[in-house]
Amino acid sequence: MPELPEVETVVRDLRPLLVGRTIAAVEVGERKLRRPWNAAWGPTLIGRTFTVARRRGKWIILELDDDRRLVVHLGMTGQFTVADVALVRPDHLHLSFALRGGEAELRYRDIRRFGSVELFPDEATVVAYLGAKLGPEPFDIPAEPFAAAVRGSTRNLKALLLDQGLIAGVGNIYADEALFLAKLHPTTRGCDLTAKQVKALREAIPTVIERAVAGRGSTIRDYVGGSGLRGEYQNELAAYGRTGEPCLRCGTPLAMLRVAGRSSHFCPACQKASLT
């Protein structure tokens, strides 16, 4: 569910609630996550303090004072929040980390269990793991390598945008939003873009992501930030989920197409299939 803006919002929310706090207890649910939590990890975390909360692509990294890192992916329905222990334990809660002081706990909830929470021994192993699969963040996409990758590929633009190895953090919502902003059709092949169009695409991505971060992400269904608040950007979306509704630029009803295995929303009038 969550893409870069949602994950960034979770991290920003968690940071002031977690940094400096010490783990007092760890509780583990019965059901397995996509990449299962190792039962041996829990006891070793007691007494450890969170020092840093950060993000890389759609991954959350929580650093501990012994150099280890909790690495979390929210999958489609993951929720990572600090909640008052007095609040009723929700269903689908898989992990909870009680914080010293007694009044709050860090909770990992995930209905579909596509997400994961794992412990890494140090930064080097995290870099080895994530670095191998993630490209640059949307805010610093290097112009030349990006242009070469796009124009050298016969893959369609939707598939390229969803490729975490090309750019980290873009998912189905913001891929559609970026293509709408750049006036590009999701099925257009990378190799069919002009230099100008590649530039428009490269610039549209951070623009869209930045706006969504400012709006605390989009809550379509399950997503909530680190303090349990819903996002607000779903109301600002120009393409995603607006099939049949008028294009905000030209009024033409938006269309929907299955591209790269995902539903893709676009304006058939201002996002023409490649003709250059």
Added chain:
DNA sequence: CTGTAATCCTGCGAGC
């Protein structure tokens, strides 16, 4: 290298 489909899961809305 491509694209497509299936897989991992649960829940919800649409349609009958």
Added chain:
DNA sequence: TGCTCGCAGGATTACA
């Protein structure tokens, strides 16, 4: 009301 079907912010794998 109850049923089935299809779909959902992701990532990986198998196969044509």
